[in-house]
Structure formats: structure tokens, C-alpha cells
Amino acid sequence: MGVLAMTIALSAAGSLEASRCRTTGWIIKTTSCTYHETRIQARPGIYRDVRYQVPEGSPPPGGWPVVVIYQGSFFPVEFSRNQLAPFGGYYEVKVIEKLLNNGFAVIAPDAGIDLFWETNLPVIYELTADYLFLNNLFDAIRDGRFGPINDNKKFATGISSGGYNTSRMAVSYPGEFKALVVQSGSYATCSGPLCIVPSSLPNDHPPTYFLHGFLDLVVPWWSMDLYYDRLRSEGIPTGRYTDYGAEHEWFSASPGKVYSWFNQYR
Secondary structure, X not given: OHHHXXXXXXXXXXXXXXXXXXXXOOOOOEEEEOOEEEEEEEEOOEEEEEEEEOOOOOOOOOOXXXXXXXXXXXXXXXXXXXXXXXXXXXXXXHHHHHHHHOOOEEEEEOOEOOOEOHHHOOOOHHHOHHHHHHHHHHHHHHOOOXXXXXXXXXXXXXEOHHHHHHHHXXXXXXXXXXXXXXXXXXXXXXXXXXXXXXXXXXXXXXXXXXXXXXXXXXXXXXXXXHHHHHHHHOOOOEEEEEEOOOOOOOOOOHHHHHHHHHHHHO
């Protein structure tokens, strides 16, 4: 019995040791994940920070599948947050933890000056700093700058402005991503209640899942639903989860839902 107990204890210790993330605190919990940081050029002489991490252990043949997480307005993706973080930021870190613990690498690029993504500005998108920056980011993934990552198994998610930017991956980067999860966002060119979803979507639009708070006043639930309905009408794999008590935020169901959707297509 003593040997069994020791074996269980050693297994548990090994499991904790193998995790990139740890949770501390009793009343107010904090989850922190280790990460690396680099900089990628957006325009000549202008660079943006990119935080990233790969899972513990040996990568599968071809490299780790990777999830690119796009920040919401004003709040870069952090790898450590507590339960008091605004907009459900604690659950964003739990998304990172869930992915790393289940074999997905994570890359979190900053928006310009940490403000917002340019996906829904009234400009030609291909002339924006975002377009140049993200192409440089994807080149860096292919070149192995973030470690042993499988460039053919890229996924994307994000909240708010990052949710719109997640949709932008389907519109302006054909063939780059296997699946998307939009949290508190909608179609790439929408902005809050100003939302028109095109009558036809790209033929190769990746499977897309939506997570949305029904009480969201920043990005109304119905604006997400327009996009969801268009995907369904065109036979593109889609799904949605509504938290009827949530506003504009990540929520407790987000980590499991994000992982489950991506795991179907890895």
C-alpha cells in the first residue's frame, strides 16, 4: 500500500512538473504559464511583441499544432492573470493552459500599440500594418522561429477586436488556418452593432465556432448570429455556445470549448 501511495505521489509530481502552467491562491486564484518573447516587424523600423510557448515533451512528427491567440482592444494576451482580471481575462489564461496541456503550441501577437486590430477599419486591408505583420509572423512560424511547429496545423482564436481578426484569417489568408474560434466577435469587417455579413463567404472558409455572452452590449449577440447563420447556409462547419449570463468576456466554458473545436481538426 505504501509503494502504491508513493507511485501515485510521484506520478502527480511528474504531472505538475510537466505542465507549463500553475495555479496559486485560495480565495483569488492566479494561473501563470511560462513563455518566451520575441519581436516581429510590422513596418520598416516598427516591431511588435509576440509571446509564445510550446508544450512540454517531444513534438509529434511534423511539429506541434499551434493556436494563434489575438488580443482584444487595449489588453494584450498575458500568460498570467488572476480571477479579478477584466473581461474574463483569467479564462483567457485558462485557454492557454488547456491548449499547452493538450499538445498545442500557443502564439500571442500584439496588436498595433496594443490598441486593436485593423481588420474592420475603412481602409484597404492589404495596405495595413496588420497585413504585413501577420504575413511576417506566419513566415517566422514556417522558418522555425517559434520552435518545432507544424505550419500545416495552424488554428486561431481571439476576443472582441481579436475575434473580428480571427474571422479575418478566413478572408485574407486563404489556406493558412484549419479552424477558428471567435469569442465575443463576428465577421471580419463588422464593428459592434454595425454589422453586415456578405452574402457569400470564401469557399475555403475554415470551420468556425462561436463563443458569446448573450448580454454582450459591445458586440451584440445577434451580430455573431448573422455570421453563424451565413456559415450554416453555405454548409461550412460551424457551431456556437451562448453563455446567457455573460457579457463581453471570456467565460468558464471557453477553455474546454476552444480545445474541443480545434482538437476535431488537428
